Amino acid sequence: MTSAQPLLVISALTKSFGATEVLRGIDLTIAERELTFIIGPSGSGKSTLLRCANRLEEPTSGRIVFDGVDVTAPATDLNRLRRSMGMVFQSFNLYPHMTALGNVGLALRKVLGKSRAEADSIARQSLADVGLADKETSYPNELSGGQQQRVAIARALALDPKIVLFDEPTSALDPELVGSVLAVMRSLKARGMTMLVVSHEMRFARDAADRVIFMEQGRIVEQGPPEQVLSNPQEARTRAFVGELTR
């Protein structure tokens, strides 16, 4: 684990949907430049945890502090906060009526108030960073899944975020397209981007993650370096889950 400043501090976080408790007290600190992997069975609350971090979901109780700002405080300017927290979704969620360049540049213009020329030039650089410099005029439906997801990553990166939240970024992709997305994530890691990743790409977790967290039923069951959690888990539940995944 890298020994840097904590960037994201989550304490005693709970989230219920009606009577269903999805998160039952999560404590988690993410350091700067850290790549943290969250694994766990479906319904364990992984995605909800991620979505509480930028308040796409309202936490029921608990506290989240990001870069010194209390995310959960009522007075917090969420729109300002979200500029520095990029998010990448399982289903890409590109805007179908805009080109790749338009998708990446929109927030630069509307949120950061940049001119079209300025936004276009930053968006071009972002697309180049994910290896899609030649696709700027393509619409989402003209791109493969892997390309769409890389445009989505470029859209998050263009705002120069301090952290990127990845919610199962490769789960909707055909196996042969997964590599291109993971390659982009690897290059982000090399550039020192802080990343919180919900994913079951075990090989990638082993290679690139600083820490792996195993969640079940809304709680963190076990966490540690990948070699420990994935190869030598201490908890029986982690062993069972990892065993299933690597079978």
Place this chain on the structure above:
Amino acid sequence: MSNWQRFLETFFDPAMLAKYWPAILKGMAVTLELGIAVVVTGLGLGLALACIRSYRWRVLNWLIVMLVDAFRALPPLVAILLLYFGLPNVGINLSSFAVLWLVLSLVLAAFSEEIIWAGITSTSKGQWEAARSTGLTFSQTLVWIILPQAIRLGVPPLTNRTIAIVKNTALGTVIGVPEILNQATTAQSFTGNATPLMMGAIAYLVLFIPVVVAGRWIETRFAWKRA
């Protein structure tokens, strides 16, 4: 007189054609003017109501739904007669043109609100989330991400509805708006000949066939392949 001659004299009497074409032309101008006014205010108001509804303010939404349901349920002719003969009793004197414009605008607004609202609700939640996660506000997301998709989805029903409702300008004849049908029926009652009505029918075709063709063009222009 052969049947063919009788047919020609009934529907295409040359003397009638010569006498009444200026009146029909005047009617076309009124119909066109009304049609454009109804399209602009009806679609504009429908869009505005759908936008307001997306903020989900309870009382306002309730009012919008009531208004929309009322004008979708009410036959336009009933609303026209009600306003035209009812409003003067409460001291509001609107011209027949204004009443017709108002009622048809509200009817078109009601239908287009429903169509655009359906488009807004069928846009995936992920679109909202992606936009909001980049720091766009609710309103910015609505304007730049959701509406362009909602309107595109709504284009075929919107063009159909718009054409159907604009044709109802002919209802103005019952309150004396000097539009096409009014000119034609006036001439017909003076002459007892159907030629002016035929001229009216042709005038509608001349005005509306281009609109129908334009509607089809808009539909193909706005159709886009979904990923």
